[in-house]
Amino acid sequence: MSAPDQQGDGMFGLASLTPAELAEITGAALDRAIRPTGTRVTPIPYDWGSPATAGLWRVDVSGESAQAPGQGDQASGPLSYTYFVKLLRHPLRWPGLVHLPDQASRDEFVGFFPWRFELDMYECGIGAVLPAGMRTPRLHHVRKTDEDHLGLWWEFVPERPASWDLADYRRAAFLLGRLAARRREGAGVNRLLPLVSRQAHPSGSSLRFFTERRVLRGVLPALRAGRIWDHPLALTALRQAGDSALPADMLVLADRLPEVLDTLDRLPQTYAHGDASPQNLLLPANEPGTVIVIDWGFGSLLPIGFDLGQLLVGLAHAGKSDPSDLRAIDAAIFPAYLEGLAAEDYPAAPAQVRVGYIGALTARSALSALPLELLSRPPTKEAEVEFLGRLRLTRALIGFAAEITADEAEHATGK
Numbered sequence: 001m002s003a004p005d006q007q008g009d010g011m012f013g014l015a016s017l018t019p020a021e022l023a024e025i026t027g028a029a030l031d032r033a034i035r036p037t038g039t040r041v042t043p044i045p046y047d048w049g050s051p052a053t054a055g056l057w058r059v060d061v062s063g064e065s066a067q068a069p070g071q072g073d074q075a076s077g078p079l080s081y082t083y084f085v086k087l088l089r090h091p092l093r094w095p096g097l098v099h100l101p102d103q104a105s106r107d108e109f110v111g112f113f114p115w116r117f118e119l120d121m122y123e124c125g126i127g128a129v130l131p132a133g134m135r136t137p138r139l140h141h142v143r144k145t146d147e148d149h150l151g152l153w154w155e156f157v158p159e160r161p162a163s164w165d166l167a168d169y170r171r172a173a174f175l176l177g178r179l180a181a182r183r184r185e186g187a188g189v190n191r192l193l194p195l196v197s198r199q200a201h202p203s204g205s206s207l208r209f210f211t212e213r214r215v216l217r218g219v220l221p222a223l224r225a226g227r228i229w230d231h232p233l234a235l236t237a238l239r240q241a242g243d244s245a246l247p248a249d250m251l252v253l254a255d256r257l258p259e260v261l262d263t264l265d266r267l268p269q270t271y272a273h274g275d276a277s278p279q280n281l282l283l284p285a286n287e288p289g290t291v292i293v294i295d296w297g298f299g300s301l302l303p304i305g306f307d308l309g310q311l312l313v314g315l316a317h318a319g320k321s322d323p324s325d326l327r328a329i330d331a332a333i334f335p336a337y338l339e340g341l342a343a344e345d346y347p348a349a350p351a352q353v354r355v356g357y358i359g360a361l362t363a364r365s366a367l368s369a370l371p372l373e374l375l376s377r378p379p380t381k382e383a384e385v386e387f388l389g390r391l392r393l394t395r396a397l398i399g400f401a402a403e404i405t406a407d408e409a410e411h412a413t414g415k
Contacts, residue, residue, distance in 0.1 A: 011055040012041055015087040015143050015151025025141045025153065026061050026081050033066035034079050044084075049096055049373075052115040054089040054149065058082060058156060082156040083140065090148035091115055105213070112209065114299055119150060120194035121296040129189050131178040131340075133171070134291050137282075157292050160283045164315065166332045172281050172291055173333035176273060176307045177340020183271035184346060185301055190271060197271065197299040206274075206300040208261050211363040219368050220254050223247070231375045237388040246391065249398055250367055257367070260359050260404060266413040267303040267356045268348050274298030276307040277314020304341075304348045305357030308333055313365055316393050319386060323396040330400075355412035358403050366397040 017025070019036060027033045044056040062080045091097060091113045100106045114120070119142065127136045143151030183190060190198070203209055228234050229247050238244055273280070274297035282292040298306070312329055315321040334357065338350055369390050374383045 011087060012043075012057055012085075014145045014149045015055065015057070015085050015153075017141065017143060017153070021141070022061060023063075023066070026063070026079075027066070029081050029138075029140055029155075030079060032079070034061075034063040034081075035066040036061050036063040038062040051091050051094040051096065051109075051113055052088050052118070053086065054093065055085075055087040057085045059085050059153075084137070084154040084156040086118075086152045086154065088115055088118065088150040088152065093148050101217070105217075109213075114194070114196040116150065117194065117196065117299055118294075118296060119152060120196070121299075124192045124194055126296070129179070129182055130293065131175055131182070133289060134175050134179065134293055137292055137294060154294075157282050158285045160285045164278050164283075164321075166328065168278075168283060169311065169329050169332045170336040171289075172276070172278070172311060173308060173336035174340040174343075175291055176276055176311065177337035177346075178344050179340075180270040180272055180304060180307065180337075181341045181344030181346035185269045193271065194299065204261075204265065205302060206298045207264065207302055207306070207360060207363060210298070211257060211261060215363070215367050216254070216257060219370075219372070222372065223250055223254065223367065228370075228372065228375065233375060233379060233383060233387050234391075236384060237391045240388055241391055241395070243391070243395055246395055246398075250394070253362070253398055253401055254367060256401075256404075257363060259409075260363055260401075263404070263409040263413060264303040264356060264359045264363065267352050267359075269301040270304055270306075271300075272298065272302045272306045274302070274307070275310055277310040277317075279314055279318065281311075303356035303360055305337065305353040305355075306360045308337055308357040309361030309364060312361065313369075313393065313397070316396075317365070317369060317390070319389055323389070323393045326396050326400075349412070351408070351412045355404060355408060358400050359409075361397065362401040362404060366394065366401050369394045369397060 022039070023034055023036050026036065038061070040060040042058040042060075044058055046053055046056045060080065060082050062078065065077065065079060091110045097106055097109070100109060119139075122136060122139055130136070137157055138155040139152060140155065141151075141153040143153065145151070203212065222228055226247070229238065238246065273293060275295055280293065280295040282294060284290055284292055311333055312326060316323050316326065334354065337357075338353060341348055341353070371383075371386055371390050374387055377383065
């Protein structure tokens with residue numbers, strides 16, 4: 001869902017810079033003094049439901065050299081630089097807060113949600129931990145206008161126009177495996193992580209927190225009530241998919257989720273990217289073979305294999321790939337991730353990684369993929385297509401979840 005017009009209602013002002021600040025950071029970015037002569041600010045659509053994101057913009061700065069004459073051929077001529085600007089907000093400022101069920105839930109969310117985490121990860125030096133072939137974007141400036149907002153002026157990364165192919169998935173999975181191995185539980189590099197990463201929520205990992213609040217308390221009551229399936233949009237999708245068994249199968253899976261979470265807690269743990277969908281692993285047009293990592297999430301220790309889940313489903317969840325492609329992607333990313341672990345001498349057994357990968361995918365995504373927000377809006381053809389795609393994705397995820405049998409869990413955890 002895209003942000004409403006609130007991006008144009010002065011929100012950029014909370015992230016904007018003075019002309020002097022803009023000249024300073026752009027001169028540093030270009031490694032030459034610049035006199036800005038023009039600035040174009042273009043809002044970028046984003047998921048309005050994201051609690052920490054208050055706005056995204058592309059900012060194009062044009063100008064002239066401010067160097068004195070006679071300093072070489074490069075001292076004259078037009079100059080330009082492009083920024084990706086992101087405005088972070090405190091969760092108290094999130095419009096979606098009012099939709100949490102009660103004040104206790106709202107207070108818990110506000111107290112726990114690490115809204116500064118993207119900046120915290122950059123400042124902790126995560127860039128030095130990334131394997132060769134991965135990097136973070138360059139952060140040029142942090143604008144702090146008040147206690148509840150931070151404007152991050154990042155390097156703008158022009159992405160490769162071609163769609164992801166299986167070779168891209170394999171490379172990303174290999175690098176994520178290397179990164180997870182370097183950040184295994186007890187690794188020395190973890191001492192530099194933000195405090196929120198080293199102090200778990202009392203209820204356990206961030207994955208357990210998310211699943212219990214978002215899925216078991218948020219989505220599951222609506223599924224159990226059954227009224228979702230009376231809506232014309234859902235009825236049409238079930239009929240078009242030929243999948244009348246899906247509602248019952250989702251409830252069967254829901255009953256297994258607490259057991260799945262317990263299994264995941266017994267697996268080897270590492271720190272992960274936390275939201276490693278292709279949308280957050282940029283493939284720059286001018287740096288072939290490089291992955292630029294953005295939007296870190298789920299900051300606590302997580303089961304080995306966690307990042308493969310979002311790598312698998314990220315584009316399908318956004319409607320940019322077909323759920324029928326998931327098995328081919330899975331066949332590419334799982335062995336590549338194991339190769340990444342092996343490259344860093346990480347000894348996790350493939351069965352453990354598989355249960356961590358599929359179990360975390362099940363807990364996070366299998367019951368929360370349906371776009372229930374569409375049921376409260378006027379019906380459109382676009383909504384019908386989106387709901388059908390997400391319903392097919394849900395069926396595919398339930399198929400993956402079937403791998404995590406009691407026997408598989410016992411084999412992976414030794415219990």
